[in-house]
Amino acid sequence: MLEAATAALSSFADPAMLLYLVVGVVVGLVIGVIPGLGGTGAVAVLMPFVFVLEPNQAIAMIIGAVAVVHTSDVITSVVLGIPGSASAAVFLLDGHTMAKEGEGGRALSASFIASTIGGIIGIIGLTLVVPVAQPVVTAFGSPEIFMLIVLGIFLTAMLSKGNVVKGLVVAAFGMLLGIVGMSPISAEYRYTFGSEYLTEGIGLVAAALGIFGVAEIIQLVAKRSSVADRNVSLGKGWGRGARDVVKYKGDVLRGSGVGVGVGILPGVGATAGAWLAYGQAQAIGSRRKGARFGQGDPRGVIAPSAASNSIESGGLIPTLLFGVPGAAPFALLLGVLLMFGIQPGPDLIEQDLDLVYFIVWSFAIASLIGAVLAFFMARPLARLSFVSFPVLAAALIPLLFMSGFQEPLNLGVFYTMLLLGIIGWLCKVCDIPRAPFLIAYVLAIPLERYYYITVSAFEPTEWMTRPFVVIVALLLVVTVCVVAYRNIKAKKSSSDEDEDEDPAATTNEDGIHVPPFVGVAVTVGALLFFVAAFILAADFTPNAQLFPYAASILGLGLGAIALVNDIRQMRREGGPGRIEGAFKAQLRVVGISILWLLAFVWLVFLVGMYVGTAVFALAFLLVVARMKPYLAVIYVAAIVGALYVLEEFAELMAPVGWLM
Structure with a gap:
């Protein structure tokens, strides 16, 4: 074990390896601060580079993004009161209150340091778990792995925020999309409809960017406003925030412990973990003199920050040891490993232990680098929220679609991404969690393979009565019962409220009645x-x-x-x-957004990526962003130049149109 850990660490003696790690960290910090995209968006944007890099280089870059995304999403929550992600909403209670009192720097400093410590503690937990879990994992057969995959998919849907039943429905949808193409069981194509594009299946990058990235753009692209409308004021107290972490070290350790425990459980996620850590900090800290939870107490920032990053490192445990990702970013990481022929689980522990420790070191180093960069990048990252979203979208749209093109190298993927983007938007509107889709999509082929092996090699009474299978089945039953009880209780509380209240008061996550x-x-x-x-x-x-x-x-x-x-x-x-009010206005925005995206797709089909992007971006900036013509021309030149750099130096492929 020590030899494997040392060999993995020596990989970072190569400056190129550190460079790829830093690139991932920077992308994770930048994307993490944009509300709606989060960790999944950061990883998905980097996915195209996987096809032109060596396995360790690609893994280092992906891990760099995953390790820091919860470091930067705190910035908009604290400074602007706008959560960078669902899990960052907890920082509105104390972090944003501190910022309004002129101590935003103190809150951010405490958060950056606590999240780094939490990530490292999580990595230590993974390091300690590997030798202990090795004999257990290697004893697993196909029935146990099959049930673990089922558990991961079901828990993700049942414990995600939103409609639980529809979360499971969208997971089943993801499973079916995940098996499009060649069957792993028999040499035949399924659901391809004679299309050459679909013979290789729907690309993982396209699926992730469509259901998350394009869905956000559809909702925001036609709005002529920025995310925030207030002046940036990071305030003071950067040094005091560091001292707070030392003073409240118990909250750092307890928050990290909560995070690791939550990370190990597939489906619980960073949002639940952050609130659990806040709850335990409040429960313990409220008994002490001077507690100001909800009014600017630094412990309300420290505990969830430590938990958020330790959840990500703790989430590596089920991903690497069992091949069951606990959250959407880890589903993409699992997809990267599978692309390189690396199968997490018993074989990985027995044959590629050095790779496990390479991932461990990548996460630890990325956490440290991310914390250092976050101090310097906090102010410019916060200012991203003041840029009109159409201005950002003019660059994001070509980047997302060019990223999705890399896996199939077929323009048909553009329509797939747009369709999945519309489905992702419908999920947002109807309060349906999207993470179950992506996790089920990635796990569809492994799930089918282990399901086939299990039913072929064992009688039903034989594999269903194996001890671990029974334990997982009981855990599923208990979880279903708990969720059902919680929903019944919530409905009963709702029915006990004032009967004269307007029944149309039910709203989605954006506060809009559908x-x-x-x-x-x-x-x-x-x-x-x-x-x-x-x-x-x-x-x-x-x-x-x-x-x-x-x-x-x-x-x-x-x-x-x-x-x-x-x-x-x-x-x-x-x-x-009826369609009226805010929902009617949102439909109008979405309709305009889809038309703009369709225009971009058709332009690329007709004249190729470069000319299509130039024409689209110029028209988009002038009409939607209302940018001055000379600034629009300069910005369009920068966008096209960036795409050219990606093609020349990152070896990405730019789509060619019918005419040029």
């Missing part, structure tokens, strides 16, 4: 998709039918439950509702 018929329409669309998938599977061979049938039936059953819930909700609200 008419009930929209949820019904989305569910019906999902049911039709599963029916079509089931019918089309009839043309496959018996072995290739097994998993599509199982996923389709699962989706139909869950979709039926979701439809019943939607109809009940519609009755409670007195009918299907």
